[in-house]
Each structure stands twice: as structure tokens, then as C-alpha cells.
Amino acid sequence: AQSVTQPDIHITVSEGASLELRCNYSYGATPYLFWYVQSPGQGLQLLLKYFSGDTLVQGIKGFEAEFKRSQSSFNLRKPSVHWSDAAEYFCAVGAGAGNNRKLIWGLGTSLAVNP
């Protein structure tokens, strides 16, 4: 069955530290992949996406993610976290084609940033 796993429910890092949020998926074909961020009281904002081509994708706010087909992973990284990065992060996988296209969502990782 198609699924997305974000193994870390909650992560706390210090401001200025590096960050890696994990995302693993289960899907038979090459999916398209997304990372979204949700700040408190806000909607979900697209950080970056992978569709094809270069497996290292750059996003907004200094984030990047790397698609590793062999590991079925699409981990999100940032070299230096800012206090404003505290939010909920969601990984999503696009599956299917045509009218059967759908997005499968992870349950999210809550990021707290210590000053």
C-alpha cells in the first residue's frame, strides 16, 4: 500500500544548528514529492518539490531536500535553523496518474527551536 512515514513526531533543535527531517515513502513507481510547512494558525505553504531531474532540490527559506530512490526517502535539510522555522512540517507523495492522481500525506513533524 502507498504510504508516507515521517518517523519523528517532534524534534527540538537549537537556533543555528543544522536540521534534517526524515520522510520515507512506499510507492511502486517514481513519485513526485513535496515538503510543506505549517506555521501556527496558518495554512500549509509549499517549501519545495521534486518531480524529476536533479535529486537535490532547493526550496524557499533556505531549505533543501534530497530524493534517494534506493532508500525511498526525501529528507528535508537546513544548514542553520532560525527561530522562525518553528512549525509543523509535512511530507507528501504524489501517486497515481490522470484521474487517479492523489497526494498521500505524512503525519507531520513538529519542530521546536531553542534560542
Added chain:
Amino acid sequence: DSGVTQTPKHLITATGQRVTLRCSPRSGDLSVYWYQQSLDQGLQFLIQYYNGEERAKGNILERFSAQQFPDLHSELNLSSLELGDSALYFCASSVDREGSPLHFGNGTRLTVT
């Protein structure tokens, strides 16, 4: 700003009542999606419309219904409300091409008392 507009931002109502949530998609987007987000269930896909037609159904209760109008705005109707329906309801839109992302509104927070 995602370009997706949802109204109202907040809604407080009593059990048994009916409410309508409204969504205007980004200009040019033909697909509208409705999601429910609650603390215990996470982000749940409810239903998708494409150019006025229902495209896909998720975990939408029979008490809930939606439609997309010719001007592409969409409404989500929630009836016979229960306490457990209290949640954030998001609308998202997309051009619905392969690989195209969803663009989310800021949501409607529904509180059922």
C-alpha cells in the same frame, strides 16, 4: 500569499447546526481540494473537485457535502454538526497537472459547542 481565499476564518456553532465554508481558488486553478485537520486525526483529505465535477472522495462523512460552482469557487457544507467535527478545514487548489503542488488557504477554524 497562496492566492487561495477561505471564509470565514472562524466559526462557532452548536451541535446539530449546519454551516457552509467557502473557498476561492487561485486564479487559473481548476481543482479544489478540501481537507480536515484535527489534533487526533492529522490532515485528512475530504473531497476534490475539478472544473465543477467531483474528482475524488476521501474520508468525507455523509453529513458533509461540497460543490464547485461555474466560477470555480467551492463550498463545503457541514450538517448535523457534532462536537467531533471541531477542526481546521482547509481548501487547496491546483492546476491538476502531474507534479503540480497544492496551494492552501489559511483555513476555517470550526468550533462546535
